[in-house]
Amino acid sequence: MSDAGNTNSGGPTPFIGSADFYGYSDLLTSAERDVLARLRHYLAEEAEPVLAGYWERGETPLFLRDGLTGLDLVEPAELRDAGEAVRSLFIGFxxxxxxxxxxxxxxxxxGQAGMFRTIVRTGGSDEQLEAWDDAIAGFRMTGCFALTEPDHGSDIARGVQTEARRAGEGWVLNGAKRWIGNAAFSEYVAVAAKDTDDGQVKVFLARTDDPGLExxxxxxKTSLRMVHNADIxxxxxxxxxTHRLQRINSFADLNRAFETLRPDVVWNATGLQIGLYETxxxxxxxxxxFGRPIASFQLVQDHLVTMLGNANASLALAVRLSQLADAGGVSGEQAALAKTWVCRHMRQSAALGRELLGGNGILLEHKAARFHADAESLYTFEGTDQINTLIVGRAITGHSAFL
Structure with missing residues (x-):
């Protein structure tokens, strides 16, 4: 990979190449780089050649998940052998x-290694973690998380309508969930439901083949077409x-898991920008x-520099969120500001990148079309731009503008 133009000539080559203009990937350890290099090679060799076809058909290349499972990406041996913890920074990269x-x-x-595992690790008892965590990390116990509902997205904290009623030694769940990724490929759904007795949100691991679960x-969909989102x-x-997560007894308890997960969407939006810029x-x-590469035109260079600046400013925020997480935690307001800023600039870059390819920018063979379409999903989920803006606005003014 060429690193022409990278200003970090005095140190090690940034792992992610010339798009990392300030060398943020130098913060990775040698062991972390080895794991990420294995992932990069697999994606280049096995994923890249088939993705356009799967995307156009709206099908999920599930065989890739099977291959990724064998790459030892969740609790990598390289990190254990080096005596290193699995850092938020590593997860981000x-x-x-x-x-x-x-x-x-x-x-x-x-959805498995991040969302589902984090919900279980945050909410599960010691006994539940001992029974499930290794299997979840190894994809031998697959799952997804179901929070959003048909009538409640941004207001889900106050609007959970799915109910859990105590029945003898167990529970009975009734309700509906929407936009649940990976549900069709999972054994379990971690369902957030309101206890009819105390009105508090709890989380239950329901099997996807349980009677009554559809x-x-x-x-x-016109975005993230390879993700099998589902109504449940x-x-x-x-x-x-035994399948109720014992440490989640309110939405506030559930929010502890979100504090761990919030940097993920910022990293995803940053990765999209870097992939688009490289493309x-x-x-x-x-x-x-006109007889010469369009890269030599002034306006093209202007667009490329804007995209590079957006990607690196986004990477700076993503790295800082992970550093804060590794040091003890990220506040909701910090995550909200990063999410809204990064995704706004991701959206700008997606438009510029598609524009630079002209008519070819809408063809899947050139990849920019996928990035352009998928940016819209990242812009919306994990808190819309408006909701995240109001979260930060409340924090800096002391006044809530939520209705």
């Missing part, structure tokens, strides 16, 4: 590697008390018009 290739792959892997793929119906689904830069260098 791992997310970046997925997203610089395709956002759907980030969700295919991260999964229906959401069709017609729950009608008198029985779950034993567009390579195209501009080889595409000729």
């Amino acid at each position: 791992r997310n970046l590697e997925f997203s610089r290739v395709d956002g759907s792959l980030a969700i295919l892997f991260g 999964i229906a793929k959401i069709e017609g 119906g729950l009608r008198d689904v029985r779950v034993p008390e 567009v830069l390579a195209y501009a260098k080889q595409r000729e018009q």
